[in-house]
Amino acid sequence: MSEAVADLLLAVDGVTVDYSGFKALDGFSLTLNRGDRRVVIGPNGAGKSTLCDTIIGRVRPSEGRVIFRGEEIQALPEQAIVARGICRKFQAPGVLPTLSVRDNLALAARRDRRWWKALGTGIPPAERAAVDEALETVGLTARADVPAGTLAHGEKQWLEIAMVLATRAELILLDEPTAGMGPAETSRTADLIHSLGPHRTVLVIDHDMSFVEQLGAPVTVMHQGRFLKQGSIAEVRADAQVAAVYLGHAA
Ligand SMILES: Nc1ncnc2c1ncn2[C@@H]1O[C@H](COP(=O)(O)OP(=O)(O)OP(=O)(O)O)[C@@H](O)[C@H]1O
Numbered sequence: 268m269s270e271a272v273a274d275l276l277l278a279v280d281g282v283t284v285d286y287s288g289f290k291a292l293d294g295f296s297l298t299l300n301r302g303d304r305r306v307v308i309g310p311n312g313a314g315k316s317t318l319c320d321t322i323i324g325r326v327r328p329s330e331g332r333v334i335f336r337g338e339e340i341q342a343l344p345e346q347a348i349v350a351r352g353i354c355r356k357f358q359a360p361g362v363l364p365t366l367s368v369r370d371n372l373a374l375a376a377r378r379d380r381r382w383w384k385a386l387g388t389g390i391p392p393a394e395r396a397a398v399d400e401a402l403e404t405v406g407l408t409a410r411a412d413v414p415a416g417t418l419a420h421g422e423k424q425w426l427e428i429a430m431v432l433a434t435r436a437e438l439i440l441l442d443e444p445t446a447g448m449g450p451a452e453t454s455r456t457a458d459l460i461h462s463l464g465p466h467r468t469v470l471v472i473d474h475d476m477s478f479v480e481q482l483g484a485p486v487t488v489m490h491q492g493r494f495l496k497q498g499s500i501a502e503v504r505a506d507a508q509v510a511a512v513y514l515g516h517a518a
Pocket residue numbers: 286289290291309310311312313314315316317318
């Protein structure tokens with residue numbers, strides 16, 4: 268196997284998602300190598316969330332393939348895809364407000380997802396280690412025993428990221444991880460993503476250009492379900508076609 272193939276973690280290959288004739292994704296392709304950080308941007312309706320939905324198995328493509336670790340996954344159920352090592356940031360209802368921060372993480376770390384088994388009976392050492400590491404990474408160790416519902420907004424977002432980390436997923440999909448955050452929290456979130464080691468591969472969708480700049484990762488621009496450009500944030504900012512689609516004309 269060549270080095271390039273060995274490093275390839277995810278390939279979205281010519282994927283089309285068709286809603287009764289409307290193509291939310293239209294022959295879209297993207298590849299991620301192990302350890303990559305990538306940001307996907309694009310105007311409203313460009314297909315960014317549909318891309319995440321397709322990778323995680325919530326939406327089925329009518330054409331194309333999603334290949335993870337060398338195997339096609341586009342027809343697998345979502346739980347099977349998660350079990351293979353892809354996790355999307357849990358949305359707010361994923362956090363149980365009356366449980367402690369640590370217990371929320373213990374549930375996320377639980378591989379068999381039978382959550383009632385995760386409480387009271389003690390958690391296996393590997394899961395405990397994953398929980399402790401996730402707490403440390405997002406800076407919530409001191410808050411581990413408070414009810415999750417009492418966390419500030421930014422802390423809740425970090426808990427959601429920690430829950431993804433606790434699953435030990437290799438590929439992490441973060442859909443607008445800085446939504447509702449102020450500048451200081453946004454910077455901390457960028458630092459947090461930087462601090463994840465090379466054993467994590469991260470795909471981020473975000474509208475906040477200062478956050479995208481702080482991430483410093485290659486940027487893929489989508490428009491109308493299609494690939495438009497890829498480059499550094501500076502290259503993308505300077506691109507006339509990208510500027511045009513954000514201003515709402517040209518394609
Ligand atoms: N279930 C659905 N049925 C029909 N159309 C859909 C469905 N889901 C999404 N779409 C449409 O597909 C297009 C892409 O949506 P998507 O949410 O992926 O875009 P996005 O880039 O994430 O946008 P935003 O930045 O506003 O979140 C939009 O025009 C949307 O209205």
